[in-house]
Amino acid sequence: MARKRAFPKAKSGNVFGQARKPPKMFRAGLYARVSTNDQQTLSMQSRAMREYAARRGWTIALQVREVNSGAVRRVAREKVLEAARRREIDVVLVWRLDRWGRSVTDLLATLQELEHLSVGFVSLTEALDLTTPAGRAMAGLLAIFAEFEREILRERTRAGLAHARQNGKRLGRPMTAGLHAAEIRKLHRAGIAKAEIARRLQVGRTSVRRILATKQ
Numbered sequence: 392m393a394r395k396r397a398f399p400k401a402k403s404g405n406v407f408g409q410a411r412k413p414p415k416m417f418r419a420g421l422y423a424r425v426s427t428n429d430q431q432t433l434s435m436q437s438r439a440m441r442e443y444a445a446r447r448g449w450t451i452a453l454q455v456r457e458v459n460s461g462a463v464r465r466v467a468r469e470k471v472l473e474a475a476r477r478r479e480i481d482v483v484l485v486w487r488l489d490r491w492g493r494s495v496t497d498l499l500a501t502l503q504e505l506e507h508l509s510v511g512f513v514s515l516t517e518a519l520d521l522t523t524p525a526g527r528a529m530a531g532l533l534a535i536f537a538e539f540e541r542e543i544l545r546e547r548t549r550a551g552l553a554h555a556r557q558n559g560k561r562l563g564r565p566m567t568a569g570l571h572a573a574e575i576r577k578l579h580r581a582g583i584a585k586a587e588i589a590r591r592l593q594v595g596r597t598s599v600r601r602i603l604a605t606k607q
Contacts, residue, residue, distance in 0.1 A: 417511070417522075418452035419444045420471045420480035424490045425458055433458070436486040443515055444484060452480050465493070472501065475510040482511035482522060572602050579603055 421444070423436040433456055444451055453474050457467035468491065474480045483505060485491045491514070492498025502521065505512050511522035520526040571592045578588045585603070589596045 417447070417449040417481040418479065419449040419482050419484050420453040420474050421451060421455065421484050422468060422471050422491060423454075423456050423486060424465065424468070427458055430458055436490070439515060440484050440486060443513075449482065449484075472504070475505055475508050478508075480510060482513060484513045485515070487516040488514050488519065575599055575602050 421437065421440045423433055423440065425433045425436070437454065437456065441451065441454075453471065455467045455470050457465055459465065471480070471483055475483065483491075488498060492501065502512055506521070511520075513520045513522065513526075571594060574592060575588055575594075578591070579585070583591075585599045586596055589599045592599075
């Protein structure tokens with residue numbers, strides 16, 4: 392009887408009868424920010440994020456750097472968000488959470504938008520990875536902190552208003568033009584044009600016209 396020749400068995404790409412899906416290639420948007428007094432760390436942040444993206448097998452689709460103070464509106468950060476809205480990136484990678492968010496409330500708002508867009512978020516220093524279930528669970532704590540921050544701000548505002556009232560301070564916008572009413576009428580009687588009066592006293596033209604239309 393002829394002996395059957397053994398052939399090497401081809402490896403199947405199926406798992407339990409299902410075709411194995413290739414891993415998704417994430418397109419990463421890298422965002423690095425430093426203050427105007429700490430620009431020397433900018434290259435370090437960018438290098439660490441590039442190395443991390445390489446280890447995860449991500450493609451760097453966008454790399455943004457920004458130099459400003461924490462309170463200033465982050466124009467370059469908006470470029471990353473716009474890329475996420477256009478579905479040009481799958482994950483945002485930052486060095487640290489305070490590099491991205493101006494406050495807990497701002498941080499939560501942007502993370503919620505990214506989640507709505509199905510875009511992940513990773514912060515290297517805090518080891519926060521919102522592409523994983525554990526990371527998304529941690530993000531829920533940020534909502535608690537954001538509400539805590541908002542309540543503190545509301546309480547400080549209420550305390551400040553109460554303190555001002557106790558000291559007899561007038562609340563609201565000052566009546567700048569009203570303080571110059573007599574001078575406005577005097578200049579107008581002297582034949583000075585309304586536009587010139589507004590320029591000299593640094594008040595709005597509408598305010599000048601309103602005062603002149605009001606009887607003394």
